[in-house]
Structure formats: C-alpha cells, structure tokens
Amino acid sequence: MIQSLRTGVSWAGLLAGPLAWALSTQLNYALVSWQCAHELPVIPLVALALVLICLAGGVLSWRALRLGGASFRPDRTIGTERFLALIGILSALLFGLVVLMQGAASLVLDSCIR
Numbered sequence: 001m002i003q004s005l006r007t008g009v010s011w012a013g014l015l016a017g018p019l020a021w022a023l024s025t026q027l028n029y030a031l032v033s034w035q036c037a038h039e040l041p042v043i044p045l046v047a048l049a050l051v052l053i054c055l056a057g058g059v060l061s062w063r064a065l066r067l068g069g070a071s072f073r074p075d076r077t078i079g080t081e082r083f084l085a086l087i088g089i090l091s092a093l094l095f096g097l098v099v100l101m102q103g104a105a106s107l108v109l110d111s112c113i114r
Contacts, residue, residue: 008063010081013088016057017095020050024099028106036112043111047103051096058092061085 027046035042065085068078 008060008065008067008085010061010064010085011088012057012060012064013054013090013092014057014061014084016060017054017088017092020053020057021095021098024050024102028102032106032111035106041107043106044103047099047106050099051103054092054096054099058089058096061088061092065089 024047028043031043031046062085065082068081
C-alpha cells in the first residue's frame with residue numbers, strides 16, 4: 001500500500017474521477033434542501049473537497065507515469081501501464097472540471113427557487 005502511494009497507481013485517476021463526479025451529483029441533490037433551509041453554501045465546499053479527490057487520483061496516475069507505477073498485475077507491459085496512467089490523468093482532470101462547474105453553478109443559481 002505504501003509502495004503504491006509512493007510510486008503511484010496507473011488506474012487511480014480512472015477510479016477517483018467518476019467516483020467523485022457521482023458523489024457530487026448525488027450530494028448536490030441531497031443537500032439542496034438543507035442548503036436552502038439553513039442558507040449556508042455547503043454545496044461549493046463539498047464540490048471543492050471532491051475536486052481534491054479527483055486531483056489526488058490524477059496525481060497518483062501521474063506518479064505512476066513518471067516513476068513506473070506499482071502494478072498489481074505484473075503481466076502488463078510498460079506501454080499498457082503508461083497508456084492507463086495517461087487516461088487516468090486526463091479522466092481525473094475532466095471529471096474534476098465537471099465537479100468544479102457543478103459546484104460553481106450552485107453559487108450562481110439560487111437553491112431555494114422551485
């Protein structure tokens with residue numbers, strides 16, 4: 001586990017990005033009534049935390065690309081690991097941007113309008 005954090009995991013961005021986006025979407029629906037009742041902007045804070053999760057997955061994929069990565073399947077070739085790491089980095093960035101835009105929308109749109 002420590003070795004994986006040190007050298008990176010090529011598929012971490014592929015896991016962290018969509019997972020953070022799914023959590024963001026569900027929490028946005030769940031927290032909108034609470035935000036309206038308490039008048040506290042909690043959705044942008046949740047979005048910021050989930051963007052950090054996306055970035056953490058992207059960093060792990062980047063480390064795997066730069067340092068060779070901690071592959072859990074030794075039968076994979078280096079080309080496969082590098083491709084998976086690149087896709088993980090791009091996926092984490094894309095989903096991080098989507099989560100950020102969803103959080104920014106809650107700053108612009110009033111959550112109490114029905």
